[in-house]
Amino acid sequence: MREGAEFDTIRALMARWGDLAVDIGDDAAVLASLAEGTRVVSVDACVEDVHFRRAWISAREVGVRAAVAALSDLAAMGARAESVLIAFVIPEAWREQLSDVADGMGAVIREAGARIVGGNLSHGAVFSITTTVIGRARRVVSRSGARDGDLVVVTGLLGGPGAAIRAWDAGESPTAWSRGRFVAPAPRWAEGEALAEAGATAMIDISDGLAGDARHVAAASGVRLELDVALVPAGPGIAAEAAMQSGEEYELLACLPADVYDALAARWQAVSPLPLTVVGVVHAGRDATASADATLPRGFDHFASGETVR
């Protein structure tokens, strides 16, 4: 896809994106200087038959998911997206569908308030989208600041993407809610920014599943995250244990001191329509554990579930 075909494709994408795409076509894009805050950057790849199957979702939904997966990494730092670069590898069979993919990505990037500033086109045998996202945070939250005594919270309801994949793998149709969570997740900008500015000590987006991402935070922070299975906010009809393993959620897991949580919880409804749920507590030690006897402070509701996940 060099020369004529490549430039035809670029022109078609530009027509699709309109004023969403700026200054594309030079060797590199210039980033505006920052008046305040910190600039952060991340890259994420979405590969056919690894991250999705075409039989499951539409071309537009492929674009939505690719953009969300990339942008969610910024939300997890407490950052808002500014600039996006998109590298497509495009087999012949995908040429006709590229406009729909572009529309899906464009919708998410527009919603995020970001612009497309560059990219790359290549032909190739397997379709993939590699998305670089650059954003700005007033306060950056890494994975590594969780401290003994912090509470562990999650946004939203978990388990939808995992339930959808299980249904598809079994030859069944997922529920509308589960399918919607897989095909049209949304990065948690407002929630990430509010958690960061309130004083979260560590944050991560749930892409490997709550249990797995809790382990990532534990490893980076040098602490133990104790999760209570009974507190996990699972989606309709989904078991808590399944919800803890469900990946590609793009909800946020954050750690924060109890007084910070109290203050944030009191005004959370002004931040987001999603629930913000305490699911555990941070202890000295290492790794993450999930149990029915998590030692949560200050009398949180605590229903026994009887099962240890790991």
Next chain:
Amino acid sequence: MREGAEFDTIRALMARWGDLAVDIGDDAAVLASLAEGTRVVSVDACVEDVHFRRAWISAREVGVRAAVAALSDLAAMGARAESVLIAFVIPEAWREQLSDVADGMGAVIREAGARIVGGNLSHGAVFSITTTVIGRARRVVSRSGARDGDLVVVTGLLGGPGAAIRAWDAGESPTAWSRGRFVAPAPRWAEGEALAEAGATAMIDISDGLAGDARHVAAASGVRLELDVALVPAGPGIAAEAAMQSGEEYELLACLPADVYDALAARWQAVSPLPLTVVGVVHAGRDATASADATLPRGFDHFASGETVR
């Protein structure tokens, strides 16, 4: 390649890169704020059997080329690299060779004075490397500033990569010089920065061939670039016409006023050991032309080659 295998691979890469890789492992990387200059960003993909064939070059050379191709886009803006993010798609057959790829990329990135600040790993059926590069320029040069009367210059000697590919395609061995230009090109940092700061009006790296990239500059600048075939600095044993079509050179094409060229040419030996060669002139109009009767100003040597390339 999730969970165990993914993290094993990340650990292996980190061990390979040592202090070249910083702060990897969070959702996104934090970029240091700029004291001066402008930040620029670019992304480039390198796909097996599209950009290279494994039979031609070693795994280490694959890494070198991928890094150079990405970093060269910054050189073409007059920028120096600061930060690199690397997204690998890795088929099973490549697992063992990944360290060598990493070494090749690492050597180029270290030479450039940049750091690896993030990336992404995915398994997949076709090996690819998508490299995002972020750099800083004291003066940014786009493709769009060429003006009537400017001279057109190129760095280095052209034609090596094209000659190497032609040899491989014919089942022959390329010359050592041509092979070297294909497997171990070098981004033209010092040259790009010097051209930018001297006052180049437009610049591009020669990835589509001199003739093709001259057209890109002409289109972006709204001018006509008239190239003189006889002036093209071809590598040993390579015809000027072939040198004009040879892609993936990673040499620079720049436009600049004649007085700026004179001043820069007078001190060029302090900038670079490469030749800086006038190959044409900018006129009002559009597109790029190559001929033996280019109307070059001020009595440049002008040998008839008798052939019009386009």
